[in-house]
Amino acid sequence: MNKGRIKVALALALVAVLAFVAVGARKTAMKLAQDAAQKVYVPPGEYDEFYAFLSGGFNGQIGVYGLPSGRLLKIIGVFSQNPRNGYGYNPETRPMLMTSHGFIPWDDTHHPELSQTNGVPDGRWLFVNANNTPRIARIGLKYMETEEIIEIPNSAGNHPSSFITENSEYLTAGTRFSVPIPQKDIPIDQYKGNFKGTLSFISIDPKTGKMDVAFQILVPGFDYDLAHCGKGPSHDWCFFTSYNTEEAHTLLEINASQHDKDFIAAVNWKRAEECVKEGKYETWHTPYAHNWFDEKKHMAFSEIKKEEKVIKPDQCPGVVYFIPTPKSPHGVDVSPDGKYILGDGKLSATMAVFSFDKMIKAIKEKKFAGDAYGIPILDFESVLDHYVKNVCLGPLHTESDGKGYAYTSCFISSEVVKWKWSTGEIVDRIPVYYSIGHLMIPGGDSAKPWGKYLLAMNKITKDRYLPTGPELNQSAQLIDITGDKMKLLLDFPTVGEPHYAQALPASMIKDKQARIYNLKENEHPYATKSEKNVKVVRKGHEVHVYMTAIRSHFVPDNIEGVKVGDTVYFHVTNLEQDWDIPHGFAVFGAPTSNNLIMPGETKTLVWKPEKPGVYPFYCTDFCSALHQEMQGYVRVSPADANPPMIWRGGGREGKWIVEQ
């Protein structure tokens, strides 16, 4: 009886304790959530601390986000058309998407990189690579628009790109998918020895940012995956990971995962410069496109270049060495002081930290373990400094916090691992949701990381947000790295598939942002800078409408005289000079996007009407209280008709100008 009572009492006590613990745990969880919420809370009307630039992967764009809030600020069209503003649709920007294969409206953006001075992001430009049709784009950080795109000749799958040297001397490019170089028609099973890769260096003009293909190094047909360039002592070098040193051409999943070690290609770009100076290169003639946007003319231009300097390593000894690296490395990362080089071997649980000094010593002492197609392979033990043991499953990429710690993303085990650069000692780990690819710390791949936050960019989202059918957005998680323990702060979906990102303090570029284009400086050949100057000009079957837009009307807004068979060019200039007053322009039935025209800007919509009728056009941007009235009509007559050629608008009427 007593025993029974005791049991009941004990049971009650246990329930009480459990309830107490549960309430306590819930309170603690709520407290933690509140702490995290406070750290990412940016009150309405206030600004984020960092600009973050996330690539868009298969969406071909760059997403500009604010951190720590995770707010999406802008989508910049880069290698993909952007119907929002007409980028890649209108004749002003279509040349940006020209390649040696013609006009390509899409690509796959991977690795954004900010320009650097003394190894630190300087806020001038952002670069990003296109993986599918090899290209690199330059985005100006004043207008936050794509200003230049250069195609990389003699390459395929431009993945180890666009990583920058310490003073923005060069950007890297490389061949993830080795191919016959130069291209030719050969059976695919003759891959071995016939397929090649190139490691390219794209020069950047320090004043204008203009890019050029400086030189390309012809390398064996492995898959060159990622890169990073040295800093401080390792300034003259860039490092590229490779996998598929097996040179498999089918079922790579198995056939390219046989070797215990693949290679990091260490490239001495100063040596390459010497060889170029000494004429130790071949001039090849593979065509490649070079496109740039003239911000005064509001127009892009495209040229095809046909000359590149190709360095063959056997003709330029000392330009490239291979460092054996545990199994199929993905990222290659350099410590902020430039002393350590890390290969993130994605199929190995142990990472090798190499010493730059030891590498130089091994090269001097010729500690080679053979060669691959004539390129010396350095002796692994001579270059190795220490291991990071049992780091995780699937280490992919590592960044630094500037306090001596490294943070590695682990795809298979879905976590971020914090460890000490100098010893490889693991100090913390935190789960991420799920299957992280790259991670990013503001300035985390530079000589002076700003630290504070870590952004995990995850490949699998699954149950993290409200489900949206089979296709889900990727996710990013913001982690606080200020303390000993990493803390998850925020989780937000991203546009496209960000493969990598860059961030810098907002204060560096916030006040340099352009608000308008100066109308007086508009040198677009079809600009109309005042309503007085509007006109319609017929040149044979071309009709040029010089149109203006201002709140809340277009001039002209009635156009008659267009015939089937004509090509109509609506050159619309936004006369506004006030911040954030764009006007849009769209024509019923025109098989293209709208144009979103910023104040002071001119953009053209090209339309070949196919059927007679009267077609409305209108402003697509809710610009003012009378935005709904911002509309007009264009009349299209049959090809053999003889309609009057007139226009109306702004309370005036005019006749077309007919030129021969």
Place this chain on the structure above:
Amino acid sequence: MAKAEKIPILARVLVAVSAVIGIAAYFFPLWGYHLQAPQYPEGLDMWIWLYKLTGKVDIINDLNHYVGFMKLTESMFWEFKVLPVLTGILILWGLWVALVGTRRAFYWWLGYYAVFAVFSLADFYYRLWQFGHTVDPHAPIRITGYVPPMFGTKHFMNFTISSLPAAGFWVLLAGFVVAVLALLAAWPRAQAARAAARG
């Protein structure tokens, strides 16, 4: 009062000071408008000078077209051509008065200053009234009888409009005050009293 009667040195010095102060009116705006609206938390400023308009005039014009206000341009104001000349006359004449120092010249100059001040302010108010009453009858939004404030703050649609004299006005006012001080110094009774005291 003899024709060539002179005003005391103190009054002449004050007249000279008053005239010299007036030069500053060319370097500062006379009047300032500050417009604030939900979409313009940073505000829109417009400055009226002796001879020009500065600030966000174009933006204000763009906004004004909704209610059919006239477009403000420098060329529509003859005042911008005349006011600098009138001010120049005031300054040169003042310096001349200080030099010759006759009471008659002094009074004429003072009278000119007073008329100039009253005329300018009255013209300014007329211009404001005219601005508010010359609206395009076909404007999208119809308004009647709105006059922008001359001193202080008024609300108009989504805008709060504040108008206050600016540095140039204060400079001219200071010049006028100094001129009045000169008048006190030259006041016949005061002068006579001082003369009597000196015996």
